[in-house]
Amino acid sequence: xxxxxxxxxxxxxxxxxxxxxxxxxxxxxxxxxxxxxxxxxxxxxxxxxxxxxxxxxxxxxxxxxxxxxxxxxxxxxxxxxxxxxxxxxxxxxxxxxxxxxxxxxxxxxxxxxxxxxxxxxxxxxxxxxxxxxxxxxxxxxxxxxxxxxxxxxxxxxxxxxxxxxxxxxxxxxxxxxxxxxxxxxxxxxxxxxxxxxxxxxxxxxxxxxxxxxxxxxxxxxxxxxxxxxxxxxxxxxxxxxxxxxxxxxxxxxxxxxxxxxxxxxxxxxxxxxxxxxxxxxxxxxxxxxxxxxxxxxxxxxxxxxxxxxxxxxxxxxxxxxxxxxxxxxxxxxxxxxxxxxxxxxxxxx
Amino acid sequence: xxxxxxxxxxxxxxxxxxxxxxxxxxxxxxxxxxxxxxxxxxxxxxxxxxxxxxxxxxxxxxxxxxxxxxxxxxxxxxxxxxxxxxxxxxxxxxxxxxxxxxxxxxxxxxxxxxxxxxxxxxxxxxxxxxxxxxxxxxxxxxxxxxxxxxxxxxxxxxxxxxxxxxxxxxxxxxxxxxxxxxxxxxxxxxxxxxxxxxxxxxxxxxxxxxxxxxxxxxxxxxxxxxxxxxxxxxxxxxxxxxxxxxxxxxxxxxxxxxxxxxxx
Amino acid sequence: xxxxxxxxxxxxxxxxxxxxxxxxxxxxxxxxxxxxxxxxxxxxxxxxxxxxxxxxxxxxxxxxxxxxxxxxxxxxxxxxxxxxxxxxxxxxxxxxxxxxxx
Numbered sequence: 001x002x003x004x005x006x007x008x009x010x011x012x013x014x015x016x017x018x019x020x021x022x023x024x025x026x027x028x029x030x031x032x033x034x035x036x037x038x039x040x041x042x043x044x045x046x047x048x049x050x051x052x053x054x055x056x057x058x059x060x061x062x063x064x065x066x067x068x069x070x071x072x073x074x075x076x077x078x079x080x081x082x083x084x085x086x087x088x089x090x091x092x093x094x095x096x097x098x099x100x101x102x103x104x105x106x107x108x109x110x111x112x113x114x115x116x117x118x119x120x121x122x123x124x125x126x127x128x129x130x131x132x133x134x135x136x137x138x139x140x141x142x143x144x145x146x147x148x149x150x151x152x153x154x155x156x157x158x159x160x161x162x163x164x165x166x167x168x169x170x171x172x173x174x175x176x177x178x179x180x181x182x183x184x185x186x187x188x189x190x191x192x193x194x195x196x197x198x199x200x201x202x203x204x205x206x207x208x209x210x211x212x213x214x215x216x217x218x219x220x221x222x223x224x225x226x227x228x229x230x231x232x233x234x235x236x237x238x239x240x241x242x243x244x245x246x247x248x249x250x251x252x253x254x255x256x257x258x259x260x261x262x263x264x265x266x267x268x269x270x271x272x273x274x275x276x277x278x279x280x281x282x283x284x285x286x287x288x289x290x291x292x293x294x295x296x297x298x299x300x301x302x303x304x305x306x307x308x309x310x311x312x313x314x315x316x317x318x319x320x321x322x323x324x325x326x327x328x329x330x331x332x333x334x335x336x337x338x339x340x341x342x343x344x345x346x347x348x349x
Numbered sequence: 350x351x352x353x354x355x356x357x358x359x360x361x362x363x364x365x366x367x368x369x370x371x372x373x374x375x376x377x378x379x380x381x382x383x384x385x386x387x388x389x390x391x392x393x394x395x396x397x398x399x400x401x402x403x404x405x406x407x408x409x410x411x412x413x414x415x416x417x418x419x420x421x422x423x424x425x426x427x428x429x430x431x432x433x434x435x436x437x438x439x440x441x442x443x444x445x446x447x448x449x450x451x452x453x454x455x456x457x458x459x460x461x462x463x464x465x466x467x468x469x470x471x472x473x474x475x476x477x478x479x480x481x482x483x484x485x486x487x488x489x490x491x492x493x494x495x496x497x498x499x500x501x502x503x504x505x506x507x508x509x510x511x512x513x514x515x516x517x518x519x520x521x522x523x524x525x526x527x528x529x530x531x532x533x534x535x536x537x538x539x540x541x542x543x544x545x546x547x548x549x550x551x552x553x554x555x556x557x558x559x560x561x562x563x564x565x566x567x568x569x570x571x572x573x574x575x576x577x578x579x580x581x582x583x584x585x586x587x588x589x590x591x592x593x594x595x596x597x598x599x600x601x602x603x604x605x606x607x608x609x610x611x612x613x
Numbered sequence: 614x615x616x617x618x619x620x621x622x623x624x625x626x627x628x629x630x631x632x633x634x635x636x637x638x639x640x641x642x643x644x645x646x647x648x649x650x651x652x653x654x655x656x657x658x659x660x661x662x663x664x665x666x667x668x669x670x671x672x673x674x675x676x677x678x679x680x681x682x683x684x685x686x687x688x689x690x691x692x693x694x695x696x697x698x699x700x701x702x703x704x705x706x707x708x709x710x711x712x713x714x715x
Contacts, residue, residue: 072391072399073391078604079387079388080384080388080600080601081601081604082604083604083611083613084431084435084605085380085417085430085431085434086431086613086696088387089407089414089694089696090696092387092407092410093694095390095391095403096404096657097661099396099400100658100661102396103396103397103400103643107641107642107644110624110642116644141604172641176641183697183699185699186699186701186703186704187696187699187701187702189703189705190703193703194612197612198608198611198612199608199609199610199611199612201611202608202611202612205608270706271705271706273706274705274706275706320391323392324391324393324394327392327394327454328393328394328395328398328455329394330513330515330516330519331394331395331455331509332394332395333515333516334508334509334512334513334515335645335647335650336512336646337511337512337516338508338511338512338646338647339623339646339647339650341511397644397645397650397654397657397658400654400657400658401657404657404661407690407694408689408690411693490692494689496689497689497690500653501653504649504650504653508646508647
């Protein structure tokens with residue numbers, strides 16, 4: 001996590017330092033870019049943009065797209081076992097939305113001059129990341145509900161401000177994503193509610209799922225700490241703050257990670273109470289003075305293990321993706337060969 | 350039973366039971382094929398195909414829900430869609446062997462979709478004229494959806510047939526693998542014959558020549574040979590499934606059965 | 614896996630007429646080898662909700678449109694699936710719906 005953050009800072013800092021305009025034209029381009037940001041206008045694909053801005057966007061959008069695609073796996077594994085045909089339909093609709101979100105986001109990334117095939121390669125080789133939340137295993141049916149309620153709930157809070165992010169194609173993709181995510185959160189809560197109103201064994205399954213998915217959602221969905229609020233040490237917080245400050249200055253992000261994390265906790269506490277479930281954090285209590293819920297500090301150092309690529313589930317996630325890609329190679333080759341035929345569009349009508 | 354009950358009324362009641370059995374067959378076909386397609390999701394050749402296959406699965410599960418619910422109403426037991434999907438043993442399912450065929454490679458799935466969706470378009474269109482209004486309504490709605498599935502299968506059959514040497518070989522092998530299983534779709538047993546005899550519901554039997562014509566046209570456009578299988582697979586409609594079927598249903602029902610009395 | 618074996622190199626712009634009274638509007642893009650595949654992918658990606666009336670995909674100067682007679686089966690996907698909308702489910706208790714912006 002910290003290594004990734006450092007790389008971003010370096011990239012951003014390097015780009016900013018290197019912006020000393022060699023000539024008047026470059027200076028004018030840079031001034032135009034800054035003016036767009038100041039005016040709250042969007043930056044569009046053909047506009048000039050600093051390299052660091054482009055790199056930060058590619059990294060963030062690709063990571064987001066990969067998270068959608070990898071994120072299909074924990075829930076997708078339960079499609080064949082959904083306990084009612086209604087829930088099966090709902091889960092299918094949700095998992096296919098995730099595929100759709102991945103596609104919106106890859107398309108947005110491609111406007112920055114990268115190719116989806118290369119981004120997927122980077123994912124498969126472990127060179128680009130996805131939300132480490134999904135490196136946790138989905139062990140029971142209730143996990144599909146907990147993931148939707150908590151993880152997607154965190155994603156919505158994270159992503160809602162991105163509908164106004166400075167890069168136009170990203171903002172437009174996020175508007176579509178956010179419209180659809182609202183359904184994901186509601187159906188997850190609805191699924192959990194049904195379990196909580198069911199048999200004792202069902203309620204037990206629901207609580208077990210929340211016990212396992214709370215920390216991944218609250219810690220990993222919002223990125224590393226960028227203030228001292230989340231229980232981070234000074235160095236980690238300062239490093240996170242630098243990354244967030246640059247992203248906020250460029251209008252890519254609009255809030256610190258810790259602000260969004262607090263908002264998420266504030267949403268979830270009453271919702272958990274509504275379900276009759278306990279969030280696994282004894283530090284949660286209302287703070288009248290702050291007007292927010294306090295929550296226990298996240299032990300980032302000891303939690304770093306969960307971020308690593310070397311875990312049983314992390315290896316499974318990537319191997320599953322790679323196997324699908326390799327097994328499908330002959331199909332993609334066939335589609336390309338067919339498209340190269342002159343008679344292609346008519347032939348399949 | 351009273352002495353004043355007419356013969357016609359008894360026959361109508363008999364037909365209701367017949368409609369229930371027919372709806373369950375069709376519902377089981379849709380459910381089992383949808384379950385097979387669910388196994389593809391996150392494993393498709395492209396992310397776009399994950400989306401396409403999940404859309405098709407979603408439609409099929411929708412058909413199954415409507416048809417199974419209808420069956421439970423018509424047979425007088427009041428069983429819900431979930432009672433039928435999750436409460437029956439695998440021997441009680443009445444789907445064709447075709448719909449339970451393992452996914453194989455993408456070509457096998459395309460071939461299975463090609464055979465089924467062409468059949469389903471024809472049969473649902475015919476059943477839209479059924480004397481049972483609930484069945485007619487289900488069939489009319491399903492007909493438009495399976496027509497899209499047909500389009501998807503047609504497109505991929507041609508793409509794979511004409512794509513590369515490897516894809517052509519795989520698509521041909523897939524058609525050869527699937528074809529023996531297509532005959533059962535059109536079987537006319539006592540139930541279908543009885544319903545067709547009174548004009549209550551169409552039989553799939555007479556649709557086979559049109560199906561053959563349409564499917565053959567696609568296969569030929571794909572530059573492939575229409576298979577001429579030496580044998581025909583049967584049994585699903587009588588509950589005599591392959592050995593791969595019980596595990597498929599066990600998986601479908603596993604969570605539901607793990608929580609007796611659960612509400613979902 | 615090289616770019617060649619990715620196999621869906623062509624990019625298509627997608628235009629959707631979301632309802633009567635509106636023109637076709639650009640909604641995004643898809644990748645597909647041929648026009649049919651592009652239309653199917655656009656259909657799967659951009660018409661899961663709402664009551665879309667018509668879809669175009671455009672490569673270079675070519676315009677390919679879904680023909681009106683195919684409308685029903687083509688867009689049947691969006692029908693009969695109320696569970697794709699949040700309103701279908703129990704409202705969240707208490708602290709807002711997550712989906713409110715800041």
